[in-house]
Amino acid sequence: MTGYAVEIEDVAVRFRTKKRDVTALRDVTMRVDPGEFVAIVGPSGCGKSTLLKLSSGLLAPSSGSVRLHGESVSGPRKDIGYVFQKAALLEWRSARKNILLQAEMRGMPAREAKARVDELIEMTGLTGFEDAYPHELSGGMQQRVALCRALLHRPPVLLMDEPFGALDALTREQMNVELRRIWQETKTTVLLVTHSIAEAVYLADRVVMITARPGTVAGVIEVNLPKERDYGKTMSEPEFAKATRHIRDHLGAAAVAE
Amino acid sequence: MVTHSQSARTEPGKPPGPGPQAGVTERARPGLAQRLVGFVENAWRPIALLVVLFFAWWAVTAAELIEPYLVPSPGDTFDSIASRPDYFWQHTWATTYETLLGFVIAAAVGVFAAVIMVQSTTVEKTLYPLLLFAQVIPKIAIAPLFVVWLGFGIGPKIVVAVLMAFFPVVISMVTGLKSVDPEMLQLSATMGAKPGQTFWKIRFPASLPHLFAGLKVAATMAVTGAVVGEFVGADEGLGFVILQANGNLDTPVLFAGLLIMSLLGVLLFVLVEWLEHLVLPWHASRRADSSTTTM
Structure with a gap:
């Protein structure tokens, strides 16, 4: 350990395309x-x-x-927690529900997940936007939601x-x-x-x-x-x-x- | 630290106002008055066009520019309905029943086929030619065959309605199921989601806007399918009414049948659209937002 x-x-990463092989990464340590x-x-x-x-x-x-x-x-x-350039939020879920997706997929107990979401919303300054849908949020706010989702499971x-x-x-x-x-x-x-x-x-x-x-x-x-x-x-x-x-x-x- | 968390709550680029939350709720749930205004704004043009067309129809017939046995007047057309309400009710109901049943079956079969097809490209490639074949074959040409197979009852009408309506459902649903953001699926993988979870929580809901687009097309196709089915052999339905009226050169009844038929198609279309608003409020409101900005 x-x-x-x-x-x-x-590490090396090579992709094979139709025309040629592309080396994306080489000798990376x-x-x-x-x-x-x-x-x-x-x-x-x-x-x-x-x-x-x-x-x-x-x-x-x-x-x-x-x-x-x-x-x-x-x-x-x-x-791990993953955050992309695009917030990649589900448009049919509110900010809170988007964060909770992480908990649902992992089968986290509802009570624990809810407390954790409240904590993250507070920490990332999303208070007041919990129930807004992605299309109602600015780019920065959407990224905060994505960050909360990535941090939910610590x-x-x-x-x-x-x-x-x-x-x-x-x-x-x-x-x-x-x-x-x-x-x-x-x-x-x-x-x-x-x-x-x-x-x-x-x-x-x-x-x-x-x-x-x-x-x-x-x-x-x-x-x-x-x-x-x-x-x-x-x-x-x-x-x-x-x-x-x-x-x-x-x-x-x-x-x-x- | 305090300044940090405070600055977090005010997003740069958002105008100061009664608070962003108020803005959010207002946009999400417009009041009844606002919705009414929105409806009138959207609907007055097509309604005005209909009124103009209707008036032109009336004017042409009233001025006797065309023989009444070729184009009956609006009055004669409505009289033909009013004089035999039971007759029209019976046949309208028959067609409505066939259409609805055909539509529902087409929707179910279409969604099912799409879900199967996106499971693997092999399945998709195998099934696609068959689907395409079923789509391109002229329904009016195979409808008599269904009468031979299934008799003069409701069977052939429903089969033709399903055949006509299910293709747009499959195509749109396949597109929808494939429209999911690949990053969303990668996220799902890092969440340790099971395939079923990814499907029901991400793929399926993401496909619904596409599905409803297909369902709207299917709704209009189902009416056509039912009537085509009636044309080749029926003793009931609006297709039967039209054929009979045609044989008797009874143009008022023929026109009445056509009117009711179109109304049926429009009603089913509106019903699907209403369902869409009900099932996908998030999608509808986003669309409403964009349409008001473009206007």
């Missing part, structure tokens, strides 16, 4: 500590999302191994696939602040895929950089910012500027080399 929450070792917030940045199509699919067991690697809490991943895992690992990619800049910043706070409250391990360098540096303890074609790890940096991160203040920290520039240079250089 290793101490890592997520371990991806020497990364380890995530329990409770750690790791962001994965890279250009579109570099296989960032594939990494989350691997970690959740929704996709099997062509070679290499994936372990969750030391356990080899084979098939979809139940001990998963030790939360996987987020560009969760704020479809939001406007202001809402996105606000959601970043919220997510940082929620992560500190829940102490869950987070793997966040994003193409926003600022988002990655503000939120994460470590940032993994992925380059495209074939997707591979270009480098990892530690973000040496304080635990408590005020959004405005963090943005003007020298460490923030240094980290974002480092990432930009790294990914940019890789793009030029290609």
Whole structure:
């Protein structure tokens, strides 16, 4: 039993299309500590999302191994929470009922589930919107519902696939602040895929950089910012500027080399 | 921390007002007066068109531009109904009964076939040509065969109605069942959902808007099917009334039969639409939202 929450070792993913074989990921190795917030940045199509699919067991690697809490991943895992770029809510269910879907599928006792939903609604600031239907909610609010649904069963690992990619800049910043706070409250391990360098540096303890074609790890940096991160203040920290520039240079250089 | 949770409650981009909750409930459940206004706004154009057409019919016949044995006047047409209410009631009921039964069976068979077909592509590929064949064969051409097989009773009428109505149901239901967001299904997998749970909680409800679109088409087809069935051999029903009136050159009765028949189709269509609003309030309200924004 290793101490890592997520371990991806020497993984490659190849897709076979009609015309040719496509290598989505190659030689990828990364380890995530329990409770750690790791962001994965890279250009579109570099296989960032594939990494989350691997970690959740929704996709099997062509070679290499994936372990969750030391356990080899084979098939979809139940001990994770997943948030996509699209909120993927059921339009015929209210916000509360959408969150409860997680409980219903897992056969969680109704009373326990209800208490947990109330707690999450409070924590994510959905109070007052519990009974609204998805089409009545803004993009940010829909994403909060999706986040509640992902957190309902207290998963030790939360996987987020560009969760704020479809939001406007202001809402996105606000959601970043919220997510940082929620992560500190829940102490869950987070793997966040994003193409926003600022988002990655503000939120994460470590940032993994992925380059495209074939997707591979270009480098990892530690973000040496304080635990408590005020959004405005963090943005003007020298460490923030240094980290974002480092990432930009790294990914940019890789793009030029290609 | 306090400022965090407060800022969470006010969503940027939402206008300040009497509170977002009030806005939500107002949009979700419009009052009776609002609904009435909405209905008039939507319905006045088609109603006006009907009135104009009706008036044109009346004007043409009143001015004796066309021989009355070719196109009877509205008055003569309604008189033909009023003079024999029992006769029309009996035959309208027969057709209504066949139509409803045919429609319900078509809906059930269609949904069942669609559910089977989406289970695997092999099943779908095997069944599809058969379905297509059943659809493209002219019903009026095979209807006599059903009379030979099933006699002059209600049987052949229902079979033809089902044959005509079930294809749109299958096609729309298959589309609906496949319309589910693949990410939703992946989420379902990470929730450890059993196939039955995924079907009943996600796939089936997601398919309902498509199903109702198909049912509306099927409703109008079922009427046609029932009447086609009556044409080839019946002693009851509006198809029988029309054939008889045609033979006697009794155009007022013929027109009356046609009118009732169309009314029957429209009523069934409206009934399905009403059911849709009842079953899918979430879908209907979203559609209403988009239609008011485009207007």
